[in-house]
Amino acid sequence: FGLAMAADLSRITQHGTFVGTVAYMPPEQAVGGEVTAKSDLYSFGALLYEVFTGRPPFVGDDPTAIISQHLNTPPVAPSWHRDDCPPGLERVLLRLLEKDPGKRPADAAEVLALLEKVDPEERPVPRSEGHVLERLARGVFVGREKELERLRSSFDEALSGHGGLVMLVGEPGIGKTRTAQELETYARMRGAQVLWGRNHENSGAPAFWPWVQVGRHWGSTNDVASLSSFLAAGGGDLVRLFPELRGVAGFVEPPAMQDGAAAQFRLFDAFAGFVRTISETKPTVITLDDLHWADKPTLQLLQHLARELGRMRVLVVCTYRDTDLVRTHPLSEALANLNRDPGFERVVLRGLSKEETRAYIRGAANLQPSSALVERVYEETEGNPFFLSEVVNLLTQEGTLASESVSDIHIPDGVREALGRRLDRISEEATSLLQVAAVVGREFTYDTIQLLHSGDDDSLLKLLEEGLEARVIEEMEQPGRYRFTHALMQETLLGELSTTRRVRLHGQVGEALERRWGDRAEEFASRLALHFSESASLTAAHGSKAVSYLRLSAAHAEARFAWGDAASQYERVIELAREIGSPLDPVDEGDVLVAIARCHSGALESRPAWRSIRRALALYEEAGEDAQYARTVAMGMSFPSATLPPAERRVPMLDLAIERAGRDDDRTIAALYLARAESAYYLGRYDEANSFLSRPDRAALTLESTFLQGEALRIRGLLVGATGDFNHAFRLYEEAAAVHEGAGNPARAAEALYLLAIGLQGYGRLRESRRALLREAEAGAASGLTFFQEDARCKLLGHAVLRGDRIEVERILSRPWEPWVWPQGIFASYWDVLIGDLEAMERHLPDPAGAGGVPWQQSNILIARAEVLALAGEPGRAKTELDALDQLLPSVEGTFRAVAVFERAYLGMALTSAVPSAEAKSLAADPPPHWAGTVLFWASHLPRMRAEVLAAAGELARARGILDEALAWCDREGCKAEAGRCHLAYADLEERRGNIPAALEHLETAARLFQEYGASFFVQKAVARRVELQGLAGSDPYTSIVAVSTAVGRERPDVSLHAAADGTVTLMFSDIEGSTALNEKLGDARWMEVLRAHNDLVDREVAAHGGRTVKTIGDGYMVAFPSPEAGVRCALAIQAALTPSRSPAAAGEGRRDATLLDGIRVRIGLHTGSAVRQGEDFFGREVNYAARVASAALGGEVLVSEVMRERLGTAFAWDGVREVTLKGFEGTHRVFGVMRG
Structure with a gap:
């Protein structure tokens, strides 16, 4: 029987294998429990069940689905399959199929004895209509193969130590929870522990309740003492969620935390540590059901844990309704954050197919449904599993499921109608009781309902049994606990209550729970607050209790660092007190507002925190509570600096608080003095700041x-x-x-x-x-x-x-x-400009709105945007940013304003060559000593900026000294791009001094540094500047070729390494015709793509023809070849690749480069000369001559010198000869075109 499965349990993942075997598998064997003789009795019972009824006790088309029923679902009584089933035989079969081995017969002998007592002539007692649903199999699961495969795959990853988070998503009733239960079966078969936490709508549960359930679920099946090492090592913060841990050996009380956000982090980290600890012993699946009803703290803890899962043997599975989400829903924000994690996965569930609908009806009702019935049911339910199950239940109750005529069947229009018609079939007394239970919550206890029921225990049990038989509710594992079979069932019952009736029931439930919990009622403040808040309008007593329990509940949430929940509950205290006509007195309301501010600060919500503080201060002022006013200001100043108001707004508040503080309240006054000193510092009033910091009557107190x-x-x-x-x-x-x-x-x-x-x-x-x-x-x-x-x-x-x-x-x-992290956009966009990726720059530029209205932050963003845009060749847009900065400057305070003024002058000078203002010049010459230590200069190095401003102001000697320091720093720290920018600044300085050769040398060094860095965009800037200084800016056709020849003339590379045996070398120069105009036409981003494609083509052909690139700047190339033939063949190959009629194959690198280079025309010129140095002659004549030949070429043409033509003879076809003048060479010269093809 089932023992055959033990040989290779892992093969359960192979769908379709062992279907015959798992039909008889005992539940304990499926999850790796102890297999005993009683396990064989279970398998025998399953076989005997099939022999008698003609079908196994549990059926399905998937092994896991069948095993899941063995674990969780009671079998349908055999008498529902055969009317002649003797009651004695039914009792034996059901005992053999008990989930708990302890409830099965002791051994085979006892089974034999029981079977011998069966009277085959005994007939079963006729069942009433109310029992008809017992005919239907529970736990039937069909379809979802792809979804389950993804879930199993995620679990297998977690099993290997790479955990993750999976969201099961779909509409109400689509089968999210049921699918998670199927995964539970699979995980338990693989040796995992599965822990559940459930969220309920308006349940009144305390903060983090699903996580508390997860922890207690683990504690119910494990020895809590095993956590002693974890608790001793810093896990004591868990006591916030599990006070009972104080009784565990090794527990260490966690330290009190001044900082609320830090305290919350420690709690979250402790819970993550707990999950890691328990998963080291056993792989773990945590299922959080109905996450759309989760409170914000639960979602925050989930986000924290999700970041740690990748290193754990833990899979977290969450279910939620996507139909209930709106943009402002807390879960929407959480999902946006979780979606960034690589371990996050979303599995969407849709309706079952028509064939799956047929399979469900067949499996649940043990009949072969007609095609017409399947069509009708599928059309109405759209394959929604819960709706489908309720329709099957309803039709079974109405006796029409097996009807031959589909026209006799009335399918409900929606799931709520189906539920309503099902509820109509139970007694009014049972419905009333279930409505009371629905007000109590999704889960409820017998003890609570007993307090609310006017009859005796027998009548109560009878009504509960009626609900169980109708499958409206179900029993839970713990005795005396029940829950509604689906949230929609509870919602339907509540929806049928009038408002008045629902309010009264909440009041009755609140009073009943209060009596039940007695002296421990305060521990359940959140539940009681829910019910009494709903009934607060009934009586003054209920209103008073609602405010009291709500305030306690808020305090409990605050103690658990559930900041969002606590803040909203404190707010509700104030609102509810007003609604019931008993508003809090000003001081009491002020105290609640201070608590709200504490909570917002703990959640790093600065604006609402300070709104609450200002409201509290106004109330304290109204009530004349000076000391409380001062303490509240001091408390606010202890919030993280990122949450404080601007310094200029803090100063009057602090001065007033110091004036009102109690003379004996030394700690408060000391805190206020420190805050006052910091505010004065940020306003640039340093003497004032020092005076507050060194008050002798308070200095000693800080040490305490x-x-x-x-x-x-x-x-x-x-x-x-x-x-x-x-x-x-x-x-x-x-x-x-x-x-x-x-x-x-x-x-x-x-x-x-x-x-x-x-x-x-x-x-x-x-x-x-x-x-x-x-x-x-x-x-x-x-x-x-x-x-x-x-x-x-x-x-x-x-x-x-x-x-x-x-x-x-x-x-x-x-x-x-x-x-909200806007600074990253500044660094990222500067990087994009450096490497020439202007499209990415546009994406990364930060938005000033990201500064949250803080002027100094806005100014930093505007300054950085202006500089990046100016560097990218967008002066108009950069000027727009500076205009916005000019409007903002008056509101930028203290230290930050001086920085903004200086950078504004620097950028204005760069964009418009404006002479720096006297203030900017003074700041550049003698900057405040704290500048570099407190202010981040985003895309620029401060000393270089100072030097540029001083040079523009005519302070050349001083500027050079500062530039020397800046360049030394760049060399020391390995910052090549900034070093290149220093050399650009040197070039400007030398130009101002009239030393053009020195300026050209600095520009050449800048180009080299930018090229080594990979800053191709800045290479172009340096080259363009050199061309401008050489007076070649107006002759665009020569720009790149002359720039390359000039650089080579200065660097003097040894080209003899590339010479032929006769000591000659062939030189080729090339560039793109009209590159500057083309750059302006295409825009910088597109031009950089074209440039890369061009350079890739040239590099490829040079390598293929044995050439060596001597120098390249932008689109300009100088290449050396050992023979004239190799040089001409390379030139012709380049032109052939650029011919518009070329095939994609001829383009070499496929269609992308081919498309980029469409319409691009390249000029190429070649000359052969001696590679032997003769003083300056070689570089002074041969290189320049080759460059001038190239300069004479037209786009798409290959020209060679007369010397080279004579050496080549008839090796190539010639395309005419022309007389040209070459700049720098006397007379006219003959150049020859090489014919292509």
Whole structure:
């Protein structure tokens, strides 16, 4: 029997295998449990069942579906298949098929004895109409092969240590939960533990309830003491969800956390650690059902866990209704975030097919349905499994399922009509009781219903049994617990209640639960708050209880760091008190608003936090509560800096709070002084800041509070940095971070490390800055503040861009960013400009709206956009950004305004050659010492910018000295692109001095550095600038060829390496005709694609013909060949590939390059001369002569010099001769065209 399966249980994944065997498999064997003689009795019972009834107890077309029924579904009584089944035989068969081996007969002898007692003449007792549904098989599952295959594949991945998250999605009743149960069967067969957490609509459950269910589900089947090592190693934060863990050996009470976001992160991390721990012993599947009803904390914990799953043996499966989602739904936001994770998968369930509908009816009712019936049922249900099952139930109850005439059958129009007609068939008393149960919740207990039922226990049990027989409710594993078979069943019952009736029932349920829980009622505040809030309008007592329990529930949520839930519940306290006509007094309402602000701050929601604080301050002021006013301001200033209002708005609030603080409240006053000092610093009022920081009557107090001590060190670091003593400032930031880390305040530690990292970067110490950034990211992760994690990632991206580390840039950019992280767009768009990808630049440019209305952040975005656009050759758009900056400047405060003024002057000079203002010149000559240590200059290096501004202002000597420092830094840190920009600045400086040769030399160096970096776009800029300085800008046809020949003349490469045996070398020059005009016509992005395709073609043909590229700048090439023949053949091959009539094969690299090069005309000229150096003669004459021959060529033409024509003789066909003048050479010269083809 089933024992045959034990040989290779893994083969259960092969669909169709062992179908005959699994029909008799005992449940314990399927999940790897102990197989005993009682297992054989189960298999014998299944065989005997089939022998007697003609069918196995469980059927299906998939092994897992059959095994799932063995595990979870009671068999249909044999008498429903055969009217002559003796009751004694039925009892024996059902005992043999018990899921629990302990309920089966003891051994074969007992089975034999029971069978001998069966009276074959005994007839079953006739069943009433109410029992008719017992005829139908439960747990029938059909179809879903593809979906289950994806689920099994995801589980198999998790089994190998690569966990993931799968969402089962579909409309109500589509079979999401049932499909997850099929996966559960498969996972349990593979040795996994499966833990469930369920969400219910308006259940009044506390925050994180599904996760609590998951933990308690695990605890019900495992020894909680096994967690002692985990708890001792820092898992104690789980006590927030599971208070009972305090009784486990090894438990260590978690430290109190000053920072709410950090506390939430520790809780989430502890839960992730718990999941990791239990999965190390046994692979785990966690199923969260009906996620569309989940609270925000549940979804936040899911997102945190999802990021860790890739390294666990855990698969998380969630089900949700996509029909219930709107853009503002919390799940919509969560899904947007989860979708970025590579381990996320979405499986959409649709209706069953017509054939699957037939299979379901056949499996459930044990009859072969007519095609007409299947057609009618499928048409009405559209294959929705729940609707389908309810229609089958209804037609069975009405006795029309097997009707020969389909016209006699009335199929309901929708699932609610089907449910309504089914409910019509049970008694009014049972319906009323079930409606009460529906108000209690999706799940309910006998004890609770007993308190609400006016009859005796017998009548109550009879009514519950009526609901069970009608399959409206079902029993749960725990005795005395029930649940509705589907959420739609509960919704239908609630929908039939009038508003008044529903309100009264909520009040009765609340009172009943309060009596049941007695002294422990406060532990269930969220449930009681739900019911009394619904009935608050009935009596003043109910209203008062609703406010009281709601406030307790909010406090419980806050204690669990469920910030969003807590904030909304506190808000509801205020609203409900007003609705019932008993508003809170001003001080009490102020206290609730402060709690709301705490919660918003914990969730990093700065604007609503400060809205609540301002409302609370107004109430305290109205009530004359000065001390509470001051404490609330101090509390607000302890929020993470990223959530604080601008400094200029903080100052009056702080001054008033200091004035109103109680003279004995030293801690509050000390905190206010520190906040006041920091605000003054950001306004550029350093003396004022120092005075608040060093108040003698408060200085000692900071040493008594680690939080205040750490803040004092951090703020002192800012002020010391303002004096230019940056090394001292860096030490203070290090000390502040250490104090905050030691005090369990990672958010403030992250702020100190943020300042340290940006300061080190500003002063050019990139390696040290990188270490600080990695620490900042760690502290950000520990605090749950993604701001610091993303900030560190942004700056590390900036480091990679500065150094030209393409692999690192692509790695950092490959991971999705949070939508609000605008700085990454600045670095990414600058990188795009450097490498010439202007299409990507457009995508990456940050939007000023991302700054959230903060002026200094908006100014940074506008400045960066202007610079990137100016560099990309978009002066008009860059000017638009600067105009917007001019409008914004008056609102930019303190330190940030001076920076914005300076950068505005720098960009204005670059775009319009405007002379820098006196203020900008002064800032460039003598910048505030703290600038580099506190401000990030996005796409530029500060010293170079200063030098450019000073050069434009005529301070050439000083500018050169600063440029020398900037270039030395670039060389030391390996920043080639920035070094290239320094050489561009040198070139401008030398031009101003009139030293054109020196300027040309710097431009050549810049072009080389940009080429080594891969900044092709900037290579073009350097070349164009050189051409302009050489006076060749107006003669576009020669631009690239002359630029290449000039560079070669300066570099003097040894071309003798490429010479023939006779000491001669053939030189070829080429470029694209009219490249500048073409660039303007195509636009920069398209031009760069054309340039790459052209260069790939030339490189390919040069290599194929044995040539060596001596120099290339943009589209200009100089190539050396050992023979004239090889050079001409290469030139002809290039022109042939560019001929419009060429075949795709002739294009070499396929249609893309061919399409890009359509219409492109290349000029090529060749000359042969001696490769032996004769002073400057070779480079002064032979190279220039070859270049001038190329310059005389037309687009699409190959020209050779007369010397070369004589050497080639009749090897090629000639296309005429013409007399030309060559610049730099006297007289006229004969050049010859080479005929193609």
